[in-house]
Amino acid sequence: MGGTFDPIHLGHLVTADQARVDVGLDEVVFVPAGAPWQKAHDVTSAEHRYLMTVLATAANPHFSVSRLEVDRQGDTYTVDTLRDLRDRLTDTELFFITGADAILNILTWKDAEEAMRLATFVAATRPGYDLSALRDHDLTERVMLLDVPALAISSSDVRARFAAGRPVRYLIPREVEEFARKHGLYGTTGRGLAAAD
Ligand code: ATP
Numbered sequence: 495m496g497g498t499f500d501p502i503h504l505g506h507l508v509t510a511d512q513a514r515v516d517v518g519l520d521e522v523v524f525v526p527a528g529a530p531w532q533k534a535h536d537v538t539s540a541e542h543r544y545l546m547t548v549l550a551t552a553a554n555p556h557f558s559v560s561r562l563e564v565d566r567q568g569d570t571y572t573v574d575t576l577r578d579l580r581d582r583l584t585d586t587e588l589f590f591i592t593g594a595d596a597i598l599n600i601l602t603w604k605d606a607e608e609a610m611r612l613a614t615f616v617a618a619t620r621p622g623y624d625l626s627a628l629r630d631h632d633l634t635e636r637v638m639l640l641d642v643p644a645l646a647i648s649s650s651d652v653r654a655r656f657a658a659g660r661p662v663r664y665l666i667p668r669e670v671e672e673f674a675r676k677h678g679l680y681g682t683t684g685r686g687l688a689a690a691d
């Protein structure tokens with residue numbers, strides 16, 4: 495599952511676990527993007543996003559985090575990551591998990607054909623986004639649709655909440671909240687957990 499994970503939230507974790515069970519995956523590998531070229535806002539350092547993703551997933555034996563994109567120089571492309579994974583995991587069937595908003599972005603890129611040969615794409619329902627656009631691109635046959643409990647959580651909203659001093663509890667894992675406050679990510683002004691409670 496690729497993403498910026500700035501920060502990782504419960505929508506990501508629920509989607510990953512639902513995919514694991516419904517698709518029958520042995521493992522879900524979270525791949526935080528290195529330098530996302532499509533994001534408008536100032537993205538948090540890759541190392542901080544990587545560490546938050548590790549904190550959020552460490553207790554789950556089916557989840558792991560890859561440094562593939564974090565360690566890669568230059569722009570991040572899903573197809574490069576799939577090529578790398580294919581080379582490393584020769585006996586493994588690959589799936590790429592995305593939300594309804596991200597799937598079209600990925601599958602309208604120039605290397606989409608190759609990406610779809612390397613992995614089966616799984617598109618998860620996400621509140622506020624419509625999967626019917628897949629039909630217009632003749633992709634319904636080639637993409638696996640996944641029903642996920644609707645969680646209208648986004649990293650953008652979580653960042654805005656941090657900056658405004660509004661609660662993020664129950665939207666992101668506690669460890670991620672503590673880490674973000676400790677490092678002053680998202681314009682947190684050191685408002686401690688005790689005060690937030
Ligand atoms: P931002 O608001 O910064 O874009 P985001 O919440 O969309 O952040 P990303 O890191 O961009 O998070 O998303 C990573 C992947 O997770 C994408 O494929 C996205 O579609 C999917 N995703 C994110 N949030 C949800 C959610 N609440 N339900 C289902 N899928 C989600």
Ligand code: MG
Nearest residue numbers: 498595596648
């Ligand atoms: Mg997004």
